[in-house]
Amino acid sequence: MRRLPVLFVAALAAAGLAGAQDTAPAHPLNVQASLVAETEGVQPGDTVTVALRFQIREHWHTYWINPGDSGEATTLDWTLPEGVTAGPLQFPYPQRIQVGPLVNFGFSDTVLHLTDIKVPDNATVGQSIPLKAHAVWLVCDDICVPEEASVSLDLPVVAAPPPPNPSAAAEFAAARAALPMPSPWPASFAVQDGKVTLALKAPELAAAGLESAVLFPVKGGFIKNAAPQAVETTGDGLTIATETGRRLSTPEKAQAVDAIDAVMVVTGKDGQTKAFELKATPGPAVASGGDGDTLSVWTALGFAFLGGLILNLMPCVFPVLSMKALALAKKGGGATSAARAGGFAYTAGVVLSFLALGGVLIAIRGAGEAVGWGFQLQSPVIVAALALVFFAIGLNLMGVFEVGTNLQNLGNTTGKSDGLSGSFLTGVLAAVVAAPCTAPFMGGAIFTALTQPIPVALAIFGALGLGMAAPYLALTLSPGLVRRLPKPGLWMERLKQVLAFPMFGSTAWLVWVLSLMAGPQALALSLAALIVTAFGLWLWGIAQRGEGGWLARGTAIVAALAVIAALVVVPGMTASTAVAAAETSGPKSEPYSPARLDALLKEGKPVFVNLTAAWCVTCLVNEEVALSSSSLASAFEKAGIVYLKGDWTNRDADISKLLEQHGRAGVPLYLFYKPGQTAPAILPQLLTEGIVLDAIGAPSSPSS
């Protein structure tokens, strides 16, 4: 019984709200609607354009013809004197508006819907024509409110051609520019494997260079509104690929669709945006070689394999491979069966490590953690340990000590029976050190892998590993190739020593990374650990040659314990502030935070976002090559661009989230938000200053 009053009130409220449409609104509307004429009057028999002008409350939006995942298009009902006729309500091109996992198509701030009004020949000059209309619209931010208003305008009938309405001229010009124009180019669409690819045969557009292209079907159900749209320029136009909506969800349904009407909004490299109305008919999605648009599992596997191959050339992998080649050369190509077995063991090591890493990543991802590739280098203790390992290998290559038994197999197998496990371990090492290099190159593929069912995901990781192991495997499998390797000799000793330097280079780089992650204390500690390591290994080398006896051995063991102690201390340290911003003359940056970005976007400021990490070589190269000149700084300043830098050196959930939003599992990621837009342009992963200047719409200097 106690619940009764509550129910009563609720019922009253429901009844009151349901009837709200029939009464005057109690609260001010979220949209200020008005009618505005383009000219100050109209001549008899002439046509005048009138705008339904919406001033929309901040953060709220109204809807396009196709509202997207939810919402309702604005309508306007005219009440006109006899003889006066109104054309259809015209919609400028819309914007994508993200609402949680859904995407709407609509308008914010100010929008003008144009209508052509024709007055009769017998209209009397000197009188006014009363234009009356009733507008109904839905306006939403987090919640939705249906609103309506009666709007009117008295239009003077004049004898001479009327002058333009001065207060509205700029808005009318902008509204006309935002109206889609009929596309001069033919369009086609193709559906395959849940993806629809729309191709526009527009060589002029492709030649001019595209910044972005967005597709808005006029009717709902053709595309999945919230799915990303992948744009690619081809030789004679462009394609947009995205996921199918319900109308195209099966081959039978897709067959039955004979045309898709859509508006395509294209922004050129010159920063100009135009909208085109097109009717896409079934046809080949791509005129020439566009397999990249519908990337099947097999293609993804192929790319993963190719990516693995490329990894061999990475600075953090090549030394390992070189050492393997060195070991082969030492054998002079004689023991091919042993070499073959070693090759397979190495392959198994690489592939299993990649599978294990993939498995861990999938497991962690499944647990809902925001992790990305390269995460093992986000732990200071791993970085420190890797630095020590590289340093020790370098010392070994220099001949400070010899590795007679187990440790030798890490880098230098000889094809003896125990060489198999050594080859396997080398494979493991290669895979572990490859991880930071894979992040920039394989981010997309890994993300693909992580969103696939687990078997496919693991297959992609496996293909990555196979690709990485392939060159060495080929070397061991084809006796011809092995025989072509140079004969052993003194050069090998020299080469071995030379190979120590990339190892020291890697050590230096890792120590630098560590200093950014864990601060100067950790830097001092790791440098001390390096010296202790050197000292210990030197003693070990003496003992190996039978010169030092138990004293040397004992000291070496103490040194080893000291190094381990150092490693235990490192994780306790954290960097004070680990922004990898060395002093440059480039644009001044602020640290990235979602709140700061939101605030700037709400202010309508242009924002450039750079997501980087100290261990990401590509990021650092880009920053050096493209983001550190004073001319870029002045271009940023001139355009009022705020430069936000996100440092992912240590794991950062906010940055992981932003990466994921843009389909990346790792850094770098460069985003540019134009003033007043919330959907950024994504810049390439390999930057030049010209690309950045183009993206921000500044003229690129001929010298860059």
Next chain:
Amino acid sequence: MNRFINALFVASALAFPAFAAPIVGEAAPAFTGTDADGQTVNLSDYAGKTVVLEWTNEGCPYVKKHYGSGNMQKTQAAAEADGAVWLTIISSAEGKQGYATGEHAKAVAAAAKATPSDIILDPKGEIGRAYEAQTTPHMFVIDGSGKLVYAGGIDDKPTADPADIATANNLVLAALDDLKNGRPVATPESEPYGCSVKY
């Protein structure tokens, strides 16, 4: 290399949603949820029966259109009279419009004289995402064999104006009628309309 990276990006973009979209004519996504009384509800509990899923948000004007006019309740009563199960689902996240505790959800239903077979609370939006529920209302009809036979709006007049109900074609009732008479559903899909689901 650029093309390679582009292709990878395309791959990642295309692979974005990992879940399978519900397809009309195929098996409806299975789900387990918690109802307004805290009981666990499985779609499979209703195997053999026709099931209607209704996404709702008491604050949404489009929901008010159909409840304020009695249209939703009428549709509900007609469905249940024919032995169908009616599950009202609330996917509004906590703090968003339409979020409801079990008590509140039952009070709202009672105030509206609604008679759903059960009310499922889905504040994490798991069921909503599995069905790709876009709007409130968004309606689904599942036949006795577990096949999704209708997905879309409650009718074909996508407005917030209750006056339009009189002239609209109630697509849920039409689908249920087709099912009852052993006919294939004439209009198995339509564009859902309303407020966005407040995930």
